[in-house]
Amino acid sequence: MTLTVLRSTRQGSWEKRILKSLNSMCTELSIPLARKRPVGEQKELLNKWNEMGTDEPDLSLFRPVYAPKDFLEVLINLRNPNYESGDSLSFRTHLGLIQVPLKVKDIPELKEFFVELGLTTGQLGIDDSTQVPPELFENEHVRIGQKVLTEQDSAAAQQYIRQGSPTALRAELWALILNISSHPEDILYYEQLKTNVIQHDLLVDSLIYKDVKLTASNDDYYFVFEDYLYQVLLCFSRDTSVLSHFAYNSASPPKSYIRGKLGLEEYAVFYPPNGVIPFHGFSMYVAPLCFLYHEPSKLYQIFREMYVRFFFRLHSISSHPSGIVSLCLLFETLLQTYLPQLFYHLREIGAQPLRISFKWMVRAFSGYLATDQLLLLWDRILGYNSLEILAVLAAAVFAFRAVNLMEVTSLAAAEAVLADLSTLKVMPLLQIFLFATVT
Amino acid sequence: MNYPHTCCLPIPTDPAVQLKLHQDLPSGCSFQTPVTLQEIMFKNYYTAFLTIRVRQHTSTHTPAKWVTCLRDYCLMPDPHSEEGAQEYVSLFKHQMLCDMAQVLELRLILRQPSPLWLSFTVEELQIFQQGPKSPSMTFPKWLSHPVPCEQPTPLLEGLPDPSRVSSEVQQMWALTEMIRASHTSTRIGRFDVDGCYDLNLLSYT
Numbered sequence: 001m002t003l004t005v006l007r008s009t010r011q012g013s014w015e016k017r018i019l020k021s022l023n024s025m026c027t028e029l030s031i032p033l034a035r036k037r038p039v040g041e042q043k044e045l046l047n048k049w050n051e052m053g054t055d056e057p058d059l060s061l062f063r064p065v066y067a068p069k070d071f072l073e074v075l076i077n078l079r080n081p082n083y084e085s086g087d088s089l090s091f092r093t094h095l096g097l098i099q100v101p102l103k104v105k106d107i108p109e110l111k112e113f114f115v116e117l118g119l120t121t122g123q124l125g126i127d128d129s130t131q132v133p134p135e136l137f138e139n140e141h142v143r144i145g146q147k148v149l150t151e152q153d154s155a156a157a158q159q160y161i162r163q164g165s166p167t168a169l170r171a172e173l174w175a176l177i178l179n180i181s182s183h184p185e186d187i188l189y190y191e192q193l194k195t196n197v198i199q200h201d202l203l204v205d206s207l208i209y210k211d212v213k214l215t216a217s218n219d220d221y222y223f224v225f226e227d228y229l230y231q232v233l234l235c236f237s238r239d240t241s242v243l244s245h246f247a248y249n250s251a252s253p254p255k256s257y258i259r260g261k262l263g264l265e266e267y268a269v270f271y272p273p274n275g276v277i278p279f280h281g282f283s284m285y286v287a288p289l290c291f292l293y294h295e296p297s298k299l300y301q302i303f304r305e306m307y308v309r310f311f312f313r314l315h316s317i318s319s320h321p322s323g324i325v326s327l328c329l330l331f332e333t334l335l336q337t338y339l340p341q342l343f344y345h346l347r348e349i350g351a352q353p354l355r356i357s358f359k360w361m362v363r364a365f366s367g368y369l370a371t372d373q374l375l376l377l378w379d380r381i382l383g384y385n386s387l388e389i390l391a392v393l394a395a396a397v398f399a400f401r402a403v404n405l406m407e408v409t410s411l412a413a414a415e416a417v418l419a420d421l422s423t424l425k426v427m428p429l430l431q432i433f434l435f436a437t438v439t
Numbered sequence: 440m441n442y443p444h445t446c447c448l449p450i451p452t453d454p455a456v457q458l459k460l461h462q463d464l465p466s467g468c469s470f471q472t473p474v475t476l477q478e479i480m481f482k483n484y485y486t487a488f489l490t491i492r493v494r495q496h497t498s499t500h501t502p503a504k505w506v507t508c509l510r511d512y513c514l515m516p517d518p519h520s521e522e523g524a525q526e527y528v529s530l531f532k533h534q535m536l537c538d539m540a541q542v543l544e545l546r547l548i549l550r551q552p553s554p555l556w557l558s559f560t561v562e563e564l565q566i567f568q569q570g571p572k573s574p575s576m577t578f579p580k581w582l583s584h585p586v587p588c589e590q591p592t593p594l595l596e597g598l599p600d601p602s603r604v605s606s607e608v609q610q611m612w613a614l615t616e617m618i619r620a621s622h623t624s625t626r627i628g629r630f631d632v633d634g635c636y637d638l639n640l641l642s643y644t
Contacts, residue, residue, distance in 0.1 A: 019641045026640055033638040080521070082485055084555050092519055092555055101555065103520040200636050240630050256638045271638055273630030319521060 014074045014317065018277055019254055021065050026203060029061055033256060033271055034202045042198045049194070053217070053226035059210045064280035068362045071279070071315060072097075072355070075325055078317070095347060096332030097354045102319055104330040107338065110392060111434055114384065116162040117427070119435050124164025125376040125427030138166075145169045154179060162383035164376055164427070171292040177382050178305040182298055190297035193235035196273075200238075204272045208233045212283045221371050225290035232286050232300050233278070236307075242274035245308040251316040276312075281359075284366040285311050288374050310387055314362050322387040327361050328354055330391040335398055338437065342402050351411040356418050357394040364390055365421075373426045393426060396433035400424070468566070473541035475569040479530045485559040487518035490548040491530075496541040503543060508535040511550070518553040532569075 026033055037045070048054070076097045083101065092101065105113060117123065122137035132138070141163065148156045149172050157176045165173050175181070197205075212229045216222040222229075236242070246253055253275025261267035286303050293299035313323045320326065335353055336343045346353050360368050364387070365377060380389050397418065398405065404417045473496035491509040509530065515523040532539040545566070551559040630636065 016643060019643060023640045033640065034636050036635070036637065082557050084557050090554070101520045103517055103522040196630070200631070238630065255642045256640065257642060258632050258635055259637045259639050262642075267632055268642075269630060269632060269636065269638070271641060 014071075015251065015254070018065055022203070022254075022277065025062070025065075031203055031206075032259075034200055037199060037201050041201075045198050049198075049231070051227055052230040053212075055209075057206070057209060059206060059213065062206050062210045064211060064214075065207065065277055067280040068359045069355075071324075071362070072358045075317070075328060078325065094329075094332070095336055095343070096329070097352050098325065098329045098332060100319075100325060100329065102326050102329050104321075104326055104333050105388065107334070107434065110388070113386075114380075114389070114392075114430075114434060116383075117380070117431055117434060119431060122163060123427050123431070124166065124379075125373070125425065126431065128164075142166045142169070145173065149173065149176065152176060158383055158385070160383075161379045165379045167372075167375075170375065170379070174292065174302060174382060175298070178302060178309070180298070180301045180305060182295075182301075186301060187297045190235065190300050193238050193300075194231075196238040197234045202237060202272055204237050204278060205234055207278055208237070208283065211278055211280060215281055215367065216283050216287045219287070219367055222284075222287040222290070222367075225287060228290050228296065228299060229283050229286055231296050232303055233283060235300055236304065237272040237274055237276070237278075239274045239304065240270075242276060242304065242308060243270060245312060246275060249312055249316055250318040251312075276307075279315060281363050281367070284363050288366055288371060288378070291371060291375070309385075310381060311364065313387060314364065324362065327387060327391040328358065330388060331357055331361070331394045334392065334395040338395075339399055339402060342398065342405055345406055346414060349409055349411070349414070351408070351414040353398060355411065356415055357398070360394055360397075360421075361387075361390045365393065368421045369424060369426060370422050373424065377426050389430070392433065393430055396429040397421065397424065399433050399437070400429055467544065467546040469544040470542065473543055475532075476539040476542050476545075476566060477532055477569045478567040479565070480567070481528055481561040481564040483514050483524065483526050483528055484562050485515070485524045485556045486549045486551055486561055487515040487553065487559070488512065488550040489514055489561070490550070491535075492546045492548065493537070493539065493542045494544040494546075495537075496543050505546070506537050508537045508539065510536065518551060519555055 022033075025031075045052075076099075078098070078100050080100060083099075094101070111118070115121075122141060124138070124141065127137040128134070128141075145160060145166055146169065148160050149169060154176050157173050161173055161177065208230070212226060212233070216229055217226050243253060253270045254277065255268055256271040257264065258267040258269065285307065286299075289299055289303055289306070293302055310322070313320060314327075315324065317323070317325060332343075332354055343353065364381070365374055369377065377389065377393065381387060401417055405414060408414045408417060476493075479491070489509065489512045490507060491512075492505045492507050494503045494505050497503050512530070514526070514528060547561065547564075549559060549561065
């Protein structure tokens with residue numbers, strides 16, 4: 001359920017801002033939102049479909065519609081008109097940036113929810129390190145994983161993957177949990193989307209190009225997948241089946257009218273066809289999946305399912321426990337409750353912790369962690385069917401670097417301490433924060 | 440903070456009785472003739488606990504007493520947070536502590552112990568009384584007493600064996616059913632209008 005305050009006021013005005021931004025880009029650059037490609041251009045695109053990355057179009061005039069920090073400003077300004085937020089400090093004053101009193105789990109509840117991450121349960125990411133003999137845990141865990149795959153038991157796979165997935169089995173396990181199977185009609189559907197890309201040119205295509213060039217192409221791990229990213233994201237924009245997720249998403253897809261038919265309902269269409277306008281960093285949702293899937297239609301299906309199940313919650317406003325607002329509040333509450341000195345210190349120096357961790361959570365840590373660690377994290381997102389682990393990890397990272405953070409005296413210095421997460425090991429951090437910290 | 444809202448407003452006995460509750464006006468309702476209540480529906484607005492009391496008609500001349508039929512029903516598991524604050528709630532007579540027959544007056548008591556909320560109430564209150572029982576249906580005799588099997592007519596010359604024909608037709612039917620069942624429900628979604636998707640600007644409405 002989305003609260004009226006979140007649904008009507010802020011999501012509405014935020015969406016309007018996005019629409020205005022896109023419209024002004026159209027008028028400034030004199031580029032239509034969508035147009036049919038001339039036949040020559042269609043042939044050209046079809047020929048270089050597998051190497052769109054070699055194209056170097058002039059994207060200097062395009063700018064991302066919004067970046068995570070713009071979205072954070074909107075979330076910071078969310079207010080409930082029925083909420084008594086007086087000036088005097090009370091037992092419930094929120095010292096963080098989020099001022100909406102949503103219910104979030106505390107550590108005892110998180111320990112119960114994430115019970116399989118406990119100290120006495122074997123984990124991939126901890127108990128498969130080189131010092132640990134594989135007979136103790138890893139061999140048996142792999143054997144169970146193979147059995148789950150043979151039985152094709154989706155529920156068992158979801159339970160199993162809470163302890164992590166062996167690298168060799170991960171692609172199949174994720175497909176099993178997400179109910180993705182490659183029937184001929186799925187491949188046909190993807191080919192149809194590809195045809196739609198060839199036939200119609202959309203403004204969002206340029207936004208996608210720009211985003212891939214700015215983010216994934218600059219990343220040491222993901223630049224090799226640049227072509228795949230175009231093949232997935234351009235098709236994603238044309239996929240009308242994604243519209244069905246708006247039934248449980250508080251956002252609404254943007255609307256437009258066929259040229260010359262303004263106001264006529266039979267000429268009203270959604271734009272882009274899937275209703276999702278990409279923002280800066282959007283391509284990072286796809287990039288890690290390229291390590292697992294190499295067949296474009298399968299990669300596409302996996303990404304689409306991950307988006308409509310999880311990722312959309314990271315950039316739309318709702319009161320869902322896995323929604324970005326709840327994740328931000330969970331992060332701030334965990335920090336405030338269990339690291340009060342650190343929280344207070346960072347506030348005092350003008351470095352509200354959420355300003356640093358927000359970008360990690362919005363991207364589900366993609367591009368910040370090493371890929372093997374990221375995949376272990378995403379295993380748990382699938383296993384627990386929840387994004388709350390992102391907030392817990394963010395708090396665990398702050399806890400890990402608390403000593404250094406206590407010594408900084410500015411936001412920039414705090415950012416510097418937390419700039420490089422590529423050496424972090426995700427599972428030990430989570431385990432220590434949840435199960436081994438004296439509270 | 441305990442705001443017992445009490446009072447009696449005379450209203451007609453419609454099957455669905457709708458009331459608008461104000462914070463500074465006491466709230467509840469009374470019925471001109473005793474009714475049997477089936478269901479109470481409302482939209483919560485930051486009320487944490489709900490108590491419902493009814494006054495029932497008694498056959499003797501003793502004055503009717505107020506009886507609690509729902510005590511401190513929890514609408515918000517954590518009164519300080521948003522969970523449950525704006526939910527739609529339905530309460531049925533089987534959830535009540537007492538029989539909901541012969542109800543003359545109904546009183547709603549709303550409690551919200553948290554100081555965080557500026558106001559609390561319930562909205563879109565609807566009260567339903569028990570509807571008439573559905574009429575019993577009598578089935579036609581031939582439904583419950585099927586006729587015995589008829590004798591098969593003698594085979595005409597030159598025609599194939601009917602049982603063989605029927606089994607072949609059955610096989611064909613099974614095949615068509617299989618094909619129909621495997622027909623994919625995936626739609627090749629069209630986003631254009633008659634092949635045209637030329638758009639200029641987004642619409643704000």
